Amino acid sequence: MANAQLHIVDCEYLKQIEGARRDLHDLLLNNKQFAPIVLRLAFHDAGTYDANAKTGGPNGSIRNELSNPPNNGIKNAIDFCEQVKTKHPKVTYADLYQLAGVVAVQVTGGPFIPFIPGRPDAPDQQDSGALPNPNGDGQHLRDIFYRMGLNDKDIVALSGAHSLGRAHQDRTPGFDGPFTEDPLKFDNSYFVELMKGDTPGLVKFPTDKVLLEDPAFRQFAELYAKDEKVFFADYAQSQKKLSELGFNAPR
Ligand code: HEM
Known part of the structure; x- marks a missing residue:
């Protein structure tokens, strides 16, 4: 995402952002099963950021990247958000997807994540x-997340998003099932489960298990398993950072 550019945030834009927030809230509250994939959409739009090249980031371009295998299934979230875009057409896709991620965490019981609007869309970009x-x-985790400009604490805190949702065999061959007992409740159970080791019926990826094996990651994972308040505070900070990669949010 080009750093210098900001989408114009005037009164009308702010009005549409607030309308979009209300609609996302109602829609997700009444259709909680969409919350996990909507959060994953926000991550995958933002998570292409390259802090050196200043490319990628939350710019709405994921709409053009759905054939990329990690994005399998995300079309469901794109279509879900489209009904909100139709009602509030001024809101950029870039803002809409990050706002949807914030609301998905909120309606499933997670922390409040501050949201600043103004992300421009990158037209036709992949x-x-x-x-x-x-x-x-x-x-691998460090290569990917350091490239975004994020750190070890962000990696562990953000992995706690797997408190929500599940793996699908047809999207991620070899893995099928939820990560926690209640995949529609955002809490610190991802870390509690991690500490318990393998539980029949629950999925752990190698990248989840690494958070136990690597001492620098493990200190955060242990802390978050013990203290949900600390997890919520750190998670909110890290998701805000993720949602603002390459975006010079006005303060
Ligand atoms: C740390 C590295 C990460 C890896 C390797 C990873 C990988 C995956 C994979 C393979 C799936 C299963 C997809 C499927 O089969 O449908 C998944 C699901 C999910 N991921 Fe991640 N993820 C990571 C980090 C994150 C982050 C940072 C977030 C959000 C902040 C996130 C949010 C989710 C959610 C909510 C789901 C459930 C989606 C659903 O239920 O359809 N993940 N992730």
Whole structure:
């Protein structure tokens, strides 16, 4: 996402953002099963950011990247958000997807995440920054998230998003099932489950297990398993950072 550009945030834009927030809230509250994939959409639009090249990031370009295998299934979330875009057409896709991610966390019981509007859409762009591979090791996680400009704490906190949702065999061959007992409740159970080891019926990717094996990651994972308040505070900070990669949000 070009750093210098901001979408114009005037009174009408703010009005449409607030309308979109209300509609997303109502729609997701009444259709909670969409919350996990909507959160994943927000991550995959933002997670292509390259802090050196200043390319990718939350710019709405994921609409053009649906054939990229890690984005399997995300079309459901794109279509879900489209009904909100139709009602509030001024809102950029870039803002809409990040706002939807914020609301998905909120309606499932997670922390409040501050949202600043003004992300421009990148027309027709396809971002090249790779998303994480669930079979990767610690070095892979660091390669991907450091490229975005995020750190070890962000990696662990953001992995707690797997408190929501599940793996689907047809999207991620070899993995099928939820990560936690209640995949529609955002809490610290991802870390509690991680500490317990393998539980029949629950999925852990190699990239989840790495958070236990790597001492620098493990200190955060242990803390979040013990203290949900700390997890919520750190998670909110990290998702805000993720949602603002390459975006010079006005303060
Ligand atoms: C740390 C590296 C990560 C890896 C390797 C990873 C990988 C995956 C994979 C393979 C799936 C299963 C997709 C499917 O089969 O449908 C998944 C699901 C999910 N991921 Fe991640 N992810 C990572 C981090 C994140 C982050 C940072 C977020 C959000 C902030 C996130 C949010 C989700 C959600 C909510 C789901 C459930 C989607 C659903 O139920 O359809 N993940 N992730």
